Amino acid sequence: MIEEKQEEKLCEKVEQSYHLLGKKWIGLILYTLKDEPKRFSEIATYIPNLSKRVLNERIKELEDSGIVIRNVIADRPIRTEYSLTKKGTELTKALTYFENWAEKWL
Template identity: 75%
Template sequence: MDEEKKRKEDCPLCDKIEYSYQLIGKKWIGLIIHTLLDGPKRFSEIHAYIPDLSKRVLNERIKELEDCGIINRNVIPTRPIRTEYSLTIKGTELGKALVPVEQWAKKWL
């Protein structure tokens, strides 16, 4: 039995844990989540908060986070039509889990 297969059998949560680290380890994901912790934001507001992030990559990351159930896209039927992004319950809990990392960064980096 190869080592990786045995590890996965011994640790049924390993795939989920590894996936979560891959997701939050992607560039800009943490900052996007941090930005939305304060409440819903429009695409332009998120981009203004993270100006080094290209609009193309921001769009990709938002789509990934939507697909994972971390971000909710809300279309507001006003004139003009507005779209806001907010954290789901799942996303809010992830954001709260990342706060200690932010505190560590402030202290040590």
């Protein structure tokens, strides 16, 4: 009985992760942020077919999930950058396997 409940929780978590990662553009947004923080316009430049409205929605979802953090830099002019949290960095490490697979098979 306990095993079934643990299995249900695991399945639920896996389903949540696939639901988030399965959304269009999420993987590419994470890919652009994996090496260094980027401004909104830089992310948009890296993914030219992504509308600014959808980019804004996806970044909000990633922020709400604790994967991306918004950093306001109080220099002149004030800038906003997006970077990966520890949770996001660990996720992009896992996504590296997909990158390697794509290089080999696609």
